[in-house]
Amino acid sequence: MEKIKRLVNCVIPITVCNFKCHYCYLAQTNSFDKNIPQLKYDLDIIKKALTKERLGGTCLINLCAVGETLMAPYLFKLTKDMLDNGHYVAIVTNGSLTNKIKDYCELSKSEKNRLFFKFSYQFMELKRLNLLQTFFDNVKMVRDAGISYTVELTVNDESIPFIDEINETCLKNVGAYPHVIESRDNNDGYKKLTKLPNDKHMKAWSKMASPILTFQDKLWLKKRKEFCYAGDWVLNLYLENGNLTPCFAGGPVIQNIFENIDEPIHFEAIGNKCPWEHCFACHVLLTLGAIPQLDTPKYSEIRNRKTKDNKEWLTKDMKSFMSSKFIESNLEYSQNKKEVINWYRDIELNGKECESNEFAKALDETLKARNIKSVGIYENEKYEKSLINGLLRTSIKVKYIISPNYKEYNNIKHYIIHQLKYVIKKRIRKEKVPILNYYDRLPNVDAIIVTDITNFDRIKKEVKEKIHKEAILITEIER
Ligand code: SF4
Ligand code: SF4
Missing domain, CATH: 3.20.20 (TIM Barrel)
Incomplete structure (x- = not known):
């Protein structure tokens, strides 16, 4: 039956x-x-x-x-x-x-x-x-x-x-x-x-x-x-x-x-x-x-x-x-997945940024299990600050936030800016997690973490096409 x-x-x-x-x-x-x-x-x-x-x-x-x-x-x-x-x-x-x-x-x-x-x-x-x-x-x-x-x-x-x-x-x-x-x-x-x-x-x-x-x-x-x-x-x-x-x-x-x-x-x-x-x-x-x-x-x-x-x-x-x-006919979520889901839903539904150690631990364990040691974050004002705070308490390196909102100017001046932006922001301006765009020279990462669930399919394609990286939806970081 x-x-x-x-x-x-x-x-x-x-x-x-x-x-x-x-x-x-x-x-x-x-x-x-x-x-x-x-x-x-x-x-x-x-x-x-x-x-x-x-x-x-x-x-x-x-x-x-x-x-x-x-x-x-x-x-x-x-x-x-x-x-x-x-x-x-x-x-x-x-x-x-x-x-x-x-x-x-x-x-x-x-x-x-x-x-x-x-x-x-x-x-x-x-x-x-x-x-x-x-x-x-x-x-x-x-x-x-x-x-x-x-x-x-x-x-x-x-x-x-x-x-x-x-x-x-x-x-x-x-x-x-x-x-x-x-x-x-x-x-x-x-x-x-x-x-x-x-x-x-x-x-x-x-x-x-x-x-x-x-x-x-x-x-x-x-x-x-x-x-x-x-x-x-x-x-x-x-x-x-x-x-x-x-x-x-x-x-x-x-x-x-x-x-x-x-x-x-x-x-x-x-x-x-x-x-x-x-x-x-x-x-x-x-x-x-x-x-x-x-x-x-x-x-x-x-x-x-x-x-x-x-x-x-x-x-x-x-x-x-x-x-x-x-x-x-369904499996219950693991404790790590529950932590991530609760973190996501709390911000979405209650505007609360829970920064518990359990959330950081869940990020650390699930990303490591996928052999991911460094990530970029796809820009999303609502979640990115809290996500970065969580990631900074793990052994995973958060290298940049990628912003899709950039209009390219095809000239030598902008070419030089794109080449140097990460180094300038990181080394000279001491920004912890610089915001970059698709035209900037990006440091290597294992994956891009996306928090926009509604538009994930479009973002996944965009990330693949522009920077040849795997995009992972935060609520699906555990396989
Ligand atoms: S009303 Fe709340 S408890 Fe009931 S099914 Fe919906 S989400 Fe679950
Ligand atoms: S949808 Fe029609 S039948 Fe149903 S409660 Fe409303 S008025 Fe009555």
Whole structure:
């Protein structure tokens, strides 16, 4: 049975929906829009960018729009492409678009085994629009086609008086109570979106007996400080432009992974520096094991439901896949790699320049293991001072900072300056680490260290072309 390598959340760039739920994140920020933006890259490029080989193994690809996912005109082709690539696919939908859902029921058995529909059970809207029966007919169509599913309601105070009706309707149609998931206030530190005290809120919703809600409640507003592998084992991908960020919550761009699909992806964990108030998607990310040391239920255990006729919402294959954890197909980072990642993320996310001995030791050991004894640094104001301070406490020689920003003047005067600059800066001006450019006579080094992860592929080529040196990304200095 296959094990999960990574979870890739594909953010589908549409903010259109045929519902208007009052607790919707679009309503909170008043961002309902009628436009469906064009994707910047062809679906064929996207398919090639997300192969098993490039992602390192079989992934769970979550397709979720900020509006109604199935309204994206390319969603069926995208789903099929990801299934063709050998991945498992989850689609989040409000379950109202029968004709669209029908298409997925026509897929092959092997494809349907790896497909999962997360039906958002928007009870109040379904009633208002008289679509409750359509919704459950669609859930049953998916179930009868042999596709995994779940029915899940987003908690909201207004629905509390209807909880019994909500439960009974779901039980009657699909043999079990729905799951419930917290709604969060995106304008107020991701607090729970309720006016009730937490005990009353939890008591009201406990009637659903949903382990998702209980698990979320246990971890809600608890800041995570452990080493988290989001950014490596968990990825957030903006389908509109190919930008990859570390977590469902977003974060700084790691790389545009559609731009050059032959380049490897530079996975980079968040480490101990999670910047968010709490892990609001913990029921997915932490149950799949983004923080391997946390003892959690399996994702399948909190997603699945047994029905009254002893069937299950998840198919055998999907249940087995969702029972696996990242650690079963990934290696944890070494202590040295963790030190470097934490150093990088601290500057990036908190502006803190940690200059610990452990960081210097990690640089020393990892570079020596690669037989690198002297380096140049590719200019990057944000990181270079701290990196040089670390390197100066090792046995590695830091000879120069290379700056790409120089316009060449082709004359004898500049030729002489280029020839002498290093010697003058080092010997006469006593600069510890002089800034040089590609036209200067450069002292020999074993490698150039680069700290700009987003532009690394371009910089690597530039360094190779201009000075015939190997460029190493700081977050990948350990092989
Ligand atoms: S169905 Fe989903 S996207 Fe549409 S309004 Fe409701 S919560 Fe928002
Ligand atoms: S702890 Fe949760 S919110 Fe923070 S980076 Fe990890 S997965 Fe994301």
